[in-house]
Amino acid sequence: NAGVTQTPKFRVLKTGQSMTLLCAQDMNHEYMYWYRQDPGMGLRLIHYSVGEGTTAKGEVPDGYNVSRLKKQNFLLGLESAAPSQTSVYFCASSSGTGGWETQYFGPGTRLLVL
């Protein structure tokens, strides 16, 4: 049981390049989230999904797209990277069954956009 995994762990991009971050969970969770963490700030929600085939915008969605084609995977895409997207990205998942909704986090992906 690996929990939540993220690929890659670290990436350097040039401005204008594109990339996809992959999040995978093996807990059969319905809900999945992408957060970003910037220095001096807490994590902020980018996009989320409440089930396979569904996605929704969070607090800071501009410049990102997401897809949830399979229940266990949640992809975060950057079509044209900008230096402002330099950040640490965290994926999280939760059961979505109500009651305690503890979120389980992946180890993070550090992205540097030059």
Added chain:
Amino acid sequence: AQTVTQSQPEMSVQEAETVTLSCTYDTSESNYYLFWYKQPPSRQMILVIRQEAYKQQNATENRFSVNFQKAAKSFSLKISDSQLGDTAMYFCASQLKTGANNLFFGTGTRLTVIP
């Protein structure tokens, strides 16, 4: 919307002593959860303790306990018998019981345990 405020950017404590980290939040909802997460240098987010807003009793987990004051919208974390492994960033977070169930985080408190 929910906002979470942590007014102590950095704190330090002597090993084996007790330290309290402060957190206040603002919400118009009546049903929500509150959490403290620990983020060590590895960056992994680790759940420390959680509290349901409708429960009066303060949550405890071994050396960690909270002081939940619902009327004041305050949720502080007390760490007893501090250990070197407690050195980390600590984030307070709130979560609504409905909707996306996403977490709203404070800006964090960097805690250093001094040997």
